[in-house]
Amino acid sequence: MSEEKKFRKLIQNHDVENRDKILNELNAACLQDFDAEKMEKRKSSKRKFMAVFLPVGAVAACLAITLPIVLPKKNEPQSNIRTFSSHEYSIKAYDQNIKEYAQANSKNILYFDWYDNADNCTTDCYSENGTQAVLGLKEYVVNGNTGEAVEIQFTDISIYIDVLNEISDICKNEYVVNSVVLKWVVDDINLNGVFEYGDYRYFVTLERNTDENRLFELVESLINN
């Protein structure tokens, strides 16, 4: 028999006069204890909930905010943009000039056709490490008639090479040549220009000349050829 039951039996048997009063007080006290126990259990549950589920909720909220930024979107078309930094490519001598490369690959690529009278012509490629894929060409040519020195570089429009991006970053001026937007800047003693035409992005450097009108003429001649 439990202690409580013994106690109740004792009250019932020994204190008839105050029995009901005592029993009522006893019952009230028991109910209080029960409520306190329930409250304690509720508090404990609440603490457990706070300790476990609230942090989990915070994690979920943070992930809900950051994952869409980090992960590619499933329902949108995958971008074919490729970005290369210097440990992913090398600059190597190339055995064709831009004209020969364009013809050999049946590509419509712009170039300065000064080859027959060039005093100097050097062509390099941005070569992807491992695959040796040609990411772009870089050609320096000196016009043997005028002594004018230019460098022209190009990449596919979907390819970004970090050191070429830096040229784009400083080309803050704009000029429109035959509906083509040319971004340009005086870069120390040279002129740099960047534009997109057809499937390619071009970087033109006019060496030792800061007259932007000459750059505009050269770009116009490229586009019109």
Added chain:
Amino acid sequence: MNKKFRISLILSLALASLPACGAWTDGQATVDRDDAYIAEVTDADQVRYIGGQPIGLYATEQINYVSKVIVEDIYTDGDAPEYYDNSADMTNSCGAVSGSIAVGFYDKYYSNMIPDWDSYYPSGIYRKQDAEHVGALKRDLYARMQTNVYGDGVTEDDFKNGLSSYINERGYNVSYSSVGSKGSFNYNLFKEAIRNNQVTVLFTQPSNVYRIGILSNADVVSSTYISGNHIMVAFGYYEVKYIMNGGARHEIYLRVCTAWGEPSRGFYKVGSYLVDAVTVKIN
């Protein structure tokens, strides 16, 4: 809120924020790493130069000014040749390329420094490299400097010994005069070298090379990070002061041929990462 709960919440938030940190920092480099992550150089002779790869930082600063004063802008006659490595097989070649730049520079003043080839146009402007003559020069210096023989790249002594060997064989003498390093760089000695039409070889730990775009009432400065210990050739000094709304700014740069294909030239600021700088003198 009890202690366990606080710790639990903090850890959870930290873990959840990791993807955000990755997204934010990927491709976002600091503009200026001049004094970050530089190992203390206790023995300059032991530092090996591997030819740090240029890394585009996508970090461009536009300096808007009320007025700009170019305090001084001096450089050697015709600048210096902008050679770079475009071989399929040479690695860690900044010593050989920078040595070639010095040789190409002096070819204008000392006959046949590069055999059977003139490194310059009649106007005095330097030619770009060619595959035959400058290609052979780079390979020759690469071997003479014992590149990658006793470790990656070359030491400063390897560079000097290899370059001296080549120049002596051409029938000339060469000496190297230090213009200082780190905090003791002597700008006056450096400027004197330029006025004497002499180039200075820089031995640098990771740092930056800058492009400066010139706009109307603004300069746009972009940074290319030199990712490893590197050797370049300085041929000019550029000092500029900007007066801006609410302030002023003073910059001193060395003009350099970077020994890279792109950018092949730029501006360099002296800092604690500069291990040594020596003017090459031929006689």
